[in-house]
Amino acid sequence: MLGVSKRKNQARRNMRKFPIQPSNKNRSKYGNHRTTILLGDEFIKFDSFAESKRALHLHVLLQYKTISELTLQPKFELQAGFKRNGKAIRAINYIADFSYVMDGVRHIEDVKGMKTDTYQMKKKLFLNKHGDGLVFSEVYLKGNRWEVVTI
Secondary structure, eight states: OOOHHHHHHHHHHHHHHOSEEEESTTOOTTOOOEEEEEETTEEEEESSHHHHHHHHHHHHHHHTTSSEEEEESOEEEEEOOEEETTEEEOOEEEEOSEEEEETTEEEEEEEOSSOOHHHHHHHHHHHHHHOTTEEEEEEEEETTEEEEEEO
């Protein structure tokens, strides 16, 4: 039986050979494959293969200093939580896939495979509250190329 540190080292060596590791057992109802990648020196789990591939692409842009301040899963409050009749009502948040700065402008990206009704509603609320002064994009993986739709 391998020790914990030996297993981690073996996993790291395997990740170098295959940087994107899809997992079939964690498939969602929309058909995406949860994926783990080695980004820098840490393992990061993503909700889809396309999202993990986009993270690798943005990480390369960060290394070449084309972009800066790359953030994974930035959270934006759409409505604050409150109390009604003594009962706590949770805040409504929008969690994008990526945020970064390019040419002095903040970019927010969401990698999409399927647009749910909840996503479309939260996108409208986000653009209304936080949309000024930033670029919001929906990103699609079409074969081996990226299709970016800026809104």
